[in-house]
Amino acid sequence: MLQDTALQSKPLAPYVPVSVSARHVHLQQEHVDILFGKGYQLTKDRDISQPGQYACQETVTLMGPGGKISNVRALGPLRKQTQVEVARSDARVLGISPPVRHSGDLKGSAPIVIIGPKGTVRLKEGCIIADRHIHMTPQDAQAYGVYNSQKVSVLVEGEKGGIMNQVTIRVRDDYALDMHIDTDDANAFGLTGNEYVKIIL
Incomplete structure (x- = not known):
């Protein structure tokens, strides 16, 4: 769970904001x-x-x-x-x-x-x-060094931190940068939807 307030105010590769669905x-x-x-x-x-x-x-x-x-x-x-x-x-x-x-x-x-x-x-x-997935624009994908439909892993920091595998990158012009996980994943990793996680290739 990232604590850096600068990153919390504006995402910076390889970190992405996470939302719980x-x-x-x-x-x-x-x-x-x-x-x-x-x-x-x-x-x-x-x-x-x-x-x-x-x-x-x-x-x-x-x-x-x-x-x-x-x-x-x-x-x-x-x-x-x-x-x-x-x-x-x-x-x-x-x-x-x-x-x-x-x-x-x-x-x-x-x-x-x-x-x-x-x-x-x-x-x-x-x-x-x-599936676990990350929405991003083509510009985001270039900045993060990933491509549409790619499977990546994501590092979660914090007390219940760990690695989520099989995360799908979804690229489209009208997307906003955001990782979507369900409530089971959120509970397992201690996430509430107000954190940043780190893409690891």
């Missing part, structure tokens, strides 16, 4: 209509780390053969295909076995039931555990 859903309009009512529009609550992405006020319940999890946040904007992202510990509660995948790679992923105030959506596939 809790369980959430991305919805397509057809499923918004089922869950919340025909023609319903999700209500923006607050911006999140990537430009144009935001948390919504609306929540849903996830159900699997082993149990359910309530108050799961919807994120905007709408997607072409509904996607549910959970941590491994969530999957155990639900009694499902989602694969570790990139966002949007849903073919053959786990089935899940989504329950809203107006209706229920039963997905044959769509639930994943998101």
Whole structure:
């Protein structure tokens, strides 16, 4: 866990800021209509780390053969295909076995039931555990000496520090520099989402 205040105010290679992503859903309009009512529009609550992405006020319940999890946040904007992202510990509660995948790679992923105030959506596939990944622009990638889809390791400093392997670099012009991990990884390494971690190649 980096303590240097200069780095905390402005990221400097090889350090990157980290954000913790809790369980959430991305919805397509057809499923918004089922869950919340025909023609319903999700209500923006607050911006999140990537430009144009935001948390919504609306929540849903996830159900699997082993149990359910309530108050799961919807994120905007709408997607072409509904996607549910959970941590491994969530999957155990639900009694499902989602694969570790990139966002949007849903073919053959786990089935899940989504329950809203107006209706229920039963997905044959769509639930994943998101891979550890770092968003960056092409300029960032050049500065950090990495490339799109590269797998790197990341050093976490601090009392529960260690090394995270299999971290995917994602490069796009409209990305903001940020590493995304789920709550299981955050808890394992003692991270809260206000730290910097170090890319080690």
